[in-house]
Amino acid sequence: MEFPILILSLLSASVTNTASETYLLDDSSGFGRRFDGIGGLSGGGATSRLLVSYPQKQRDAILDYLFKPNFAASLHILKVEIGGDAQSTDGTESSHMHHPDDLNFHRGYEWWLLKEAKKRNPDILLYGLPWAFPGWIGNGTRNPYRNPALTADYIVKWISGAKEAHNLTIDFLGIWNEKPYDVTYIKTLRKTLDAQGFSQTKIVASDSGWGIINDMNKDSDLAKIVDFVGVHYPGTLSPDFAKRQGTQLWSSEDYSTVNDNVGGGCWARIVNQNYVNGLMTSTISWNLIASYYEALPFPRNGLMTAETPWSGQYVVESPIWVTAHTTQFTKPGWKYLLHDKGVSKLQGGGSMVSLASPDNKDLTIILETMSHDHSICIRPPLPPYSVKPQNITLLLKGSYSNISSVYVWRSYFQFGQETSKSDFFRSFGQVKVSNGMVNLSLSVDEVITLTTLSTGQKGQYPNSADDKAFPLPYSDSFDGYSENVEPAFFAQQVGVFETKKSDDPSRGMMLTQVVTFPPIYWCVFNLVFPINVIGNYSWADMSASVDTQIPKANGSSGAFVAVRVDQGGCNSWEANGIFFFIFPIQQKYVLANNLSRTKVIQEGAANLSVTGWNTISLLIKNNTAVGSVNGVTLFNTTVPAKPTNGFVAIGLDSYGLANFDNFKMMSSKDVL
Known part of the structure; x- marks a missing residue:
């Protein structure tokens, strides 16, 4: 036949x-099971940091590639970090409440990104998850569950701010990324959501492993509260006890792979096989877009790449088009066919x-x-x-x-x-x-x-701009920003640096490090030295200067400018480089080969303003460092040859308030 x-x-x-x-x-x-969608994750942390600084034409094109329906990736879900003032992989994202009396729903860039996604696709589903929490939540501990009602209220304020300040409805809410969950807290969170009018917001737990299934089997009330069981990097497999339990299963963070063609192949395989093998009805990519400095952890681990906003260049990588194979022809709410009747291994x-x-x-x-x-x-x-x-x-x-x-x-x-x-x-x-x-x-x-759908499209814009080196010399007086903004090209690694209006009218705007108490960290190591990096990791011979002022109340004890900084992310604490610290109250300076100052090169007395502004300048050329404060040279000395290159940075010796202004950097060869 x-x-x-x-x-x-x-x-x-x-x-x-x-x-x-x-x-x-x-x-x-x-x-089979209901399909819940394919998504991307911005945060965990600061993975979209550079995107907001792109020229509008290129930025709009990038956002279309990610979110515009029937154009490219056409994502169904956007998951974002609920900032917690702590390093969470590639940087720190600001909390909406630095302290109990603080409330601000305009910090950072996730609000902007959520609105841009929703503008392009009104049906996109939104998901929030904390990686860290401001220190006051734990009241001196690293436990956000110490007072479940307090933490639940803090998180629900973020949900409320999304609605009231930005007209955004948060569809899904997680517990604590890749950290222990607490049953009492989950129940308290559900009650708080319901009491404040957010009964439609569903809970995903616990953005880690499968263990919560065991508690759900023992606790029927918990089982009713957890709408989706979210796990990370399951390798397309779920245990039989999870499948039997019946709750929808998600790979709520997956991929995390360089976005070359092997990365695209990884994404193609897991988007399909997470359901074929594991009955997982949603897969979310960490991360949405690799828009952070490539020398930071997990370079190019996004669906596409946009890491040089000063040039306008971006790269539409293979995972974008792999995503389109599913997202352009399905929607959340579609249904999988049964295994062996439309779903199978080949x-x-x-x-x-x-x-x-x-x-x-x-x-x-x-x-x-x-x-x-x-x-x-x-x-x-x-x-x-x-x-x-x-x-x-x-x-x-x-x-x-x-x-x-x-x-x-x-x-x-x-x-x-x-x-x-x-x-x-x-x-x-x-x-x-x-x-x-x-x-x-x-x-x-x-x-x-x-x-059967005819609506597919391979959307394309003209090729993006050619890549260009970071523009030098570079300066920023911070006067071009509104308040509570992270200035262009800076990537805060520890601490939160926000623009504020100076009390001195002649200065206009300034940059302030605002975290005064150690947060509840996500990273394994305690990160206690605020640091904000900028520029090109390959830079070697550089000159950098900044004005700095430390308030008397709640101030840090010292500030620095640095070059050749070789570490970011959760390993920021062990960063090496050439760090020039000043300590106004102690009237001294320290030149060190690392951020933690365990490798002191030179130290000495310095005539510093205790409550006023000091200008600190550092020039490195070959193995020579020249440092000055307020125009007075304090040292001209030999420094270690390693590290040979790295970022420029500003920062502090400890948590506490400190102000910065008139940042400048240039190649040493351009210094007169």
């Missing part, structure tokens, strides 16, 4: 001498998922054949497996037996010297289906979507 065949000859040549495996797609026995390697619209009028099928070495994620380890070219037949039954045509989209990955020959998200138009049968010849390392 000769079967009617849909020949997709443009996709790949048929696999000769290979029998065709048949896969049934049939809704007669019902459906006999020759790879996987297939099929999803139907709520009214069952539309069908989307996504197949991936990513090979092991071309789809390795950063975590967890990937067990060996093989993929080979294969012929398959899709047999459409039930409600789908009368489908007469489908639209076809294909991405084909190449690697190594052939990477440039990759072809992503190409439309092959509409093709006919005869008698409910589709024959495909699948190559290795490709993603194919077949769908």
Whole structure:
């Protein structure tokens, strides 16, 4: 018998001498789980820091690539960090309440990003999660659950601020990223949400491992409260006890891989197989966009890259188009077909998922054949497996037996010297289906979507600008900003540096480090030296200066300017470089080879204003450092050869208030 065949000859040549495996797609026995969407995560932390500083034309294009429906990634979910004044991977994000009497819903850039996403897609779902908490929440401890009602009220104030200040509805709320959960707190949070009119906000717990399932099985009240079980980096697998429990399962943070073609392959594999293997109905990428300095931890771990706002350059990476294979042809609320009736592993390697619209009028099928070495994620380890070219037949039954045509989209990955020959998200138009049968010849390392929807588009803008070096000389008086803004190009690693209006009218705006008490950290190590980096990590010979003033009340004890700073992120505490500290009350300076000042190069007396402003300047050229305060040279000395290069930075010797103004930096060769 000769079967009617849909020949997709443009996709790949048929696999000769290979029998065709048949896969049934049939809704007669019902459906699998509800699909909850594909998302991206901004934060955890400061991963979108540089995006807000892009020129508007390029910034709008980037946002379209991420959020605009039927254009590119077309994300269903945007997850953001609820800032907690502490380092949370690539920087610190500001809290809406630095202290109990403080309340501000305009700090940072996540509010802006949430609104830009919602502007492009009113149906996008929003998800908030704290990584850290301001210190007053723990009242001297590192425990945010010390007073569950206090913490719940703090978090719900953020939900309320989203609505009242920005007209944003937060759909999902997490507990504490990758840290222990507390059942009493989760119950208190639910009661507080309900009491304040946010009963529609659903709880995801616990953004870590599977352990909360055990508590849900023992506590029916908890089970009713937790709407989604969110885990991180599950390797596409979930334990049987989690599947049996019945709550929707999410990979609420995943990917975290360099966004080259192997990273794109990782993303293609897990977006499909998180459901095929683990029944996880949502997968969220950490991170949304790699918009932080590449020398900080986990470089280029976003769906796309935008790390040089001064040039306007950005790169649309392969994960954007991998995402489009699912997001442009599904929506949250669609339904997976049952396993072996539209959802399965492929006999020759790879996987297939099929999803139907709520009214069952539309069908989307996504197949991936990513090979092991071309789809390795950063975590967890990937067990060996093989993929080979294969012929398959899709047999459409039930409600789908009368489908007469489908639209076809294909991405084909190449690697190594052939990477440039990759072809992503190409439309092959509409093709006919005869008698409910589709024959495909699948190559290795490709993603194919077949769908009844005609709305797909490979959106494109003209190529972004060429990359350019960070502009030098560079200066910032901070006068061009409104209050509570992080100035362009600075990337706070410890502490929170916000623009404030100076009491001195001649100064206008200034930059103030505002954290006065150690926060409840997310990082393993206590980070107690506020530091704010800027520039190009490859810089070696640099000159930097800044005016600084330490208030008498709640002030830090010392301030610094530094060059060749070699560390950021959770390892900021061990940063090496050339650090020039001044201590006004002690009337002394310290030149050190590291942030923690355990490697002192030189120290001595200095004539410093105790409550007024001091200008500190540091010049490094080869192995010589020259430092001055208020125009008076304090040292001209030899410094260690290492580190040879790094960021420029300003910062403090301890938490406490301190003001900065008139920041300047240039290459040492440009110093007269």
